[in-house]
Amino acid sequence: MSRNPKKSYLLRAIEILLIVMAISLFFLDRYTALYINNILIHFIVFYVTVTGLALIGMVFILGYKSSYAILVVLFTTLLLCFAVAFFSWGGEWKTQTVLYQHKFYPERTIELRMRGDRFSFGYKKQIVAREKILSFVDRITDVDTTEIDQSQWKRVTIRNNNLKFDDD
Numbered sequence: 111m112s113r114n115p116k117k118s119y120l121l122r123a124i125e126i127l128l129i130v131m132a133i134s135l136f137f138l139d140r141y142t143a144l145y146i147n148n149i150l151i152h153f154i155v156f157y158v159t160v161t162g163l164a165l166i167g168m169v170f171i172l173g174y175k176s177s178y179a180i181l182v183v184l185f186t187t188l189l190l191c192f193a194v195a196f197f198s199w200g201g202e203w204k205t206q207t208v209l210y211q212h213k214f215y216p217e218r219t220i221e222l223r224m225r226g227d228r229f230s231f232g233y234k235k236q237i238v239a240r241e242k243i244l245s246f247v248d249r250i251t252d253v254d255t256t257e258i259d260q261s262q263w264k265r266v267t268i269r270n271n272n273l274k275f276d277d278d
Contacts, residue, residue, distance in 0.1 A: 129162030148246040149202055153195060161187040200234075201225040208268040209237070210258060217242045220253055220263065 136159040138144045139152070146152040164183050168174045203223040212218035218241045224233045241249040 129158065129166070132158035132162060143249050143251050144243070145203075145248045145250045146246055147202075147248050151246045153191070156195070157188065157191045160191055200227060203236070205240075205270045208266055208270065209255065210263040211266045213262060213264055215241075220255065220258070 132155050135146070135155050139146045139155070146155065161184060164187050165180065168179060168183055203225045205221045206224050207222040208219050209222060210220040218239065220237065220239050222235065222237050224235050226233050237253055237255055239251045239253045243249055
């Protein structure tokens with residue numbers, strides 16, 4: 111049974127496109143103000159990026175194309191990504207209080223966020239301007255609340271309590 115070369119070429123192009131998109135999203139999350147706020151999507155993007163780079167190196171640079179070698183790379187990168195995620199992940203930033211909301215763009219907020227440190231006691235805090243881009247991607251920038259333009263922002267103080275602290 112012979113393969114359809116057009117279908118094979120299309121599948122290869124889709125695979126490469128997905129890998130390039132994952133690599134781009136990974137580096138945008140890592141080195142810009144974009145933030146992936148869903149830990150599952152963050153892990154998938156990380157895994158596809160690492161696996162894609164490993165497969166590109168294995169197939170195009172080293173020339174290995176066997177199914178066994180590809181399965182070994184898929185499984186090895188999965189274990190590697192789990193280990194890296196476990197030891198380097200500091201916890202997710204959770205919104206505790208929405209302090210301000212933009213008067214003209216309600217998807218823009220200034221929030222007090224906290225996260226629990228993974229291997230130590232206590233919480234880290236930050237006040238950031240958050241703009242929702244997609245359901246799982248935000249644009250996050252640090253903000254000084256003493257420099258807020260009151261004509262653009264209104265104080266709302268909405269307590270979300272995403273870390274589930276007691277309200278006593």
